[in-house]
Amino acid sequence: MTSVSPPGRPTLRQLAVAERTVSTITRRRMVSAFMAMVIALTAIITTLPLLFILWHLAREGASSLSVDFFTQMPKPVGEGNAGMANAIVGTLILLGTACLIGLPIGIGAGLYLADFKRTRLATIVRFLADVLNGMPSIVLGIFAWEFLVKPLGHFSAWAGGVALAAMMIPMITRTTEEMVRLVPTSLREAALALGYSRARTALAVVLRTAMAGIVTGVLVAVARIAGETAPLLFTAFGNTFWSLDLTQPIAALPLQIFAYAISPYDEWHRLAWAGALVLISVVFIISILARFATRSSRSGGHGD
Amino acid sequence: MATNGTPDAGWPRIRVDDLTAFFGTTSAVRGATIDIRDREVTAVIGPSGCGKSTFLRCLNRLHETVPTARVDGRVLLDGRNIYADGVNPIAVRKLIGMVFQRPTPFPTMSIRDNVAAGLRVHSPKPSRGETDVIVERALTRAALWDEVKDRLREPATSLSGGQQQRLCIARALATDPEVLLLDEPTASLDPISSQKVEELVYELKRDMSVVIVTHNMQQAARVSDVTAFFLMGEMVESAPTKAMFTTPKDPKTEAYITGRFG
Numbered sequence: 335m336t337s338v339s340p341p342g343r344p345t346l347r348q349l350a351v352a353e354r355t356v357s358t359i360t361r362r363r364m365v366s367a368f369m370a371m372v373i374a375l376t377a378i379i380t381t382l383p384l385l386f387i388l389w390h391l392a393r394e395g396a397s398s399l400s401v402d403f404f405t406q407m408p409k410p411v412g413e414g415n416a417g418m419a420n421a422i423v424g425t426l427i428l429l430g431t432a433c434l435i436g437l438p439i440g441i442g443a444g445l446y447l448a449d450f451k452r453t454r455l456a457t458i459v460r461f462l463a464d465v466l467n468g469m470p471s472i473v474l475g476i477f478a479w480e481f482l483v484k485p486l487g488h489f490s491a492w493a494g495g496v497a498l499a500a501m502m503i504p505m506i507t508r509t510t511e512e513m514v515r516l517v518p519t520s521l522r523e524a525a526l527a528l529g530y531s532r533a534r535t536a537l538a539v540v541l542r543t544a545m546a547g548i549v550t551g552v553l554v555a556v557a558r559i560a561g562e563t564a565p566l567l568f569t570a571f572g573n574t575f576w577s578l579d580l581t582q583p584i585a586a587l588p589l590q591i592f593a594y595a596i597s598p599y600d601e602w603h604r605l606a607w608a609g610a611l612v613l614i615s616v617v618f619i620i621s622i623l624a625r626f627a628t629r630s631s632r633s634g635g636h637g638d
Numbered sequence: 639m640a641t642n643g644t645p646d647a648g649w650p651r652i653r654v655d656d657l658t659a660f661f662g663t664t665s666a667v668r669g670a671t672i673d674i675r676d677r678e679v680t681a682v683i684g685p686s687g688c689g690k691s692t693f694l695r696c697l698n699r700l701h702e703t704v705p706t707a708r709v710d711g712r713v714l715l716d717g718r719n720i721y722a723d724g725v726n727p728i729a730v731r732k733l734i735g736m737v738f739q740r741p742t743p744f745p746t747m748s749i750r751d752n753v754a755a756g757l758r759v760h761s762p763k764p765s766r767g768e769t770d771v772i773v774e775r776a777l778t779r780a781a782l783w784d785e786v787k788d789r790l791r792e793p794a795t796s797l798s799g800g801q802q803q804r805l806c807i808a809r810a811l812a813t814d815p816e817v818l819l820l821d822e823p824t825a826s827l828d829p830i831s832s833q834k835v836e837e838l839v840y841e842l843k844r845d846m847s848v849v850i851v852t853h854n855m856q857q858a859a860r861v862s863d864v865t866a867f868f869l870m871g872e873m874v875e876s877a878p879t880k881a882m883f884t885t886p887k888d889p890k891t892e893a894y895i896t897g898r899f900g
Contacts, residue, residue: 452705524742526703528756528809529732538758542746 387614395611398604403612408574408590411599418609420576424491424585425613427578428570429556431495436502436555441548443503444510445536451515460511463504474500475565483569491577491584494570498559505558509551513544546627553624557617563588587613651676651817651847652697657711659692659701666692669711670873672866674817679839679848681862681879683855685894688868690851694819697849698734699727715817732760735810739822741802743794743809750790752805753777756813772812780808781838800831807838818842820850824857836861855895859883867891 406417443459450456478497483489517540525535541548566572572589573582587609594606650673659667667689674680674697682690695701696709699720712719720730735756743752753773757764764772773790777783782804786797794805803823810818820839824832839861842848852858858865859879866876867888875888886892 518742520738520740520742521744523700523703524736524738524744524806525755527698527700527731527736527738528813529728529759531728531759534759539744539746543744545746 391607391611391614394604395607395609398608399611403605403608407576408605411601416601416605418585418587418590418605418612420573421585421587421590421609422612423578424570424573425560425587425616427491427580427584428494428498428566428586429560431491431580432498432502432559433552433556435495436499436506437552439499440503440506440555441510441541443507444548445514445541447507447511448514448540449536459507463507466500466504467508470564471497471501471562472564472567475567475569478565478569489569489571489583491570491580491582494566494584494586495580497565497569498562501559501562501565502555505555506548506552509555510544510548513547513551514540516547517543550624550627553620553627557620557624560617560620561588561613563592649676650674651716652849653712653714654697655712655714657693657696657709657713659689659696660706660708660710661704662706666871667696667868667873668871670866670868672873672876674847674849675864676847677843677845678863679843679850679861681858681865682849682851682868683853683858683865683894684868686853689871690868691821693868693873694736694821694849694851697817697819698731698736700731700736702727728759732756732813733815734817734819735813735815736819737803737806737810737821737823739825741799741806741826743797743802743805745793745795747794748791749786749794749797749805752794753808753812755809760813773808776808776812777805779811779838779841780804781834782808798831800827800834803827803831803835804838807835811842816846818846818848820848822851822853825853832857855883867894869894 400415402415403417404422405419406415407420408418409416443463447456447460447463475497477500478493482493482496521543522535522540525539526532530538566586566589570586570589571583572593573585577584591606591609591613594602594609597603652674654670654672654674657667657670658665670693672680682693684690692701697713699709701707701709709721711721713721715730715733719725720727744755747755750770750773753776754769757769757772774783774787777786782801785801786805789796794802797805803826807823823839824835827835836857839848839850843863850858850861862879864876865879865882867874867882867886867890869890875882875886875891877887882891883895886895
């Protein structure tokens with residue numbers, strides 16, 4: 335036996351180092367697995383409120399949901415077959431009014447921000463839109479009250495629509511800007527090179543290309559304002575009667591839910607649950623539509 | 639060959655006179671002067687960033703659409719200065735077609751509508767039937783008709799890169815431009831598609847003048863009648879292509895075409 339180890343065979347020292355490396359790797363693997371578990375848990379916790387709400391609403395609301403709920407008017411306690419037809423229609427009218435005001439302004443402003451991105455006005459508008467986006471919704475209600483309710487002396491659907499539009503506009507403005515900026519400059523130049531005017535280029539090429547993304551943004555904004563209660567409290571105000579008149583107070587699902595939920599009657603509580611279920615279903619459907627719009631835009635996008 | 643009263647090939651369709659193009663205060667092109675002649679292909683070569691694309695974009699007033707961009711000097715299209723007061727850049731761009739480095743089909747439009755896109759802003763506006771005829775003719779000239787004739791309603795983005803580029807050429811041809819500007823039209827294409835586009839350029843010069851910016855000197859040698867060499871914003875030399883590639887006058891041109899820089 336010679337004292338010299340053959341070439342290629344690890345020395346004791348090398349073996350010790352290798353062993354330490356193995357244990358380090360094992361330790362790292364364990365830490366990694368643990369951390370992966372922790373963040374997976376937080377991911378699950380994120381979705382828990384939604385799952386809880388859906389489960390709770392389905393349990394409480396589904397039993398009170400009937401055809402009557404969609405076709406009947408609110409009735410005094412004890413009369414039976416009461417519904418929220420006026421509030422459902424009222425919410426649709428309010429959303430329609432908000433879109434009518436908010437879409438042209440929001441999309442127009444977004445186009446401006448994207449097209450004149452470095453002007454001083456654009457910088458200011460962009461900043462203020464972000465501020466407005468973070469504004470508590472009840473403050474927007476106060477704004478509409480100040481300008482439309484107080485001078486006219488009464489609540490109205492218009493005022494509610496304006497308050498909701500004020501919430502919607504900054505969201506749509508920013509989405510439109512982002513989507514329009516995603517349209518490559520080369521496409522804009524191709525249109526200009528064909529002899530398109532700047533306005534025609536913006537509308538027929540840029541806006542059309544960005545449209546799928548903008549539609550998604552609009553649907554997300556509508557879903558968000560659909561459930562807003564605070565801006566409607568002193569603008570649309572709510573109405574227990576049937577009204578389609580934009581100059582008069584109008585019923586809305588969130589307001590009706592609120593009014594019934596704080597009432598002392600079990601029957602009204604059940605209707606409030608049903609109303610909440612309908613409201614969240616509407617929002618859910620809009621969200622799914624939004625996803626659908628995004629998907630179709632991706633498959634129809636650039637080939638490269 | 640003067641036929642039916644049309645002037646001889648070779649008369650100057652565009653005269654560029656002391657053209658300087660700025661981005662802000664820096665000039666990308668300085669004092670370029672050249673005649674671009676009818677029914678000839680003029681190639682513009684030079685290393686990256688030498689100003690050749692900017693030069694091209696000055697010929698249809700596209701340069702000025704970039705913020706802070708500005709142009710000095712004159713560009714005469716059929717004797718009329720396109721930078722004169724009162725000339726509408728939109729009117730200029732309608733007379734001059736342009737194709738870009740990367741294919742730029744409008745993704746929301748069908749193949750047919752892409753080709754017809756320029757016609758919508760032309761007067762008189764052709765009827766639907768006339769449009770179909772023009773679309774077919776433009777696609778035929780762009781050597782794309784046979785490949786797309788059964789799928790005109792499909793989105794333009796369903797085409798391959800080479801097909802998209804020929805679609806863009808068809809779109810530029812549909813409005814019957816007098817001059818066609820090509821900004822590195824084959825830079826993003828595979829060799830076979832590139833060859834098709836080159837053959838196309840050769841065909842097109844029978845009817846119009848073509849200006850082609852290219853990185854590829856073999857391409858310039860193959861397709862062009864006149865070549866202009868740009869270096870750092872200066873037009874170093876412009877000469878008949880054959881002369882330029884065999885006996886360049888300027889040592890800088892010689893250095894470039896023999897591959898010593900760029």
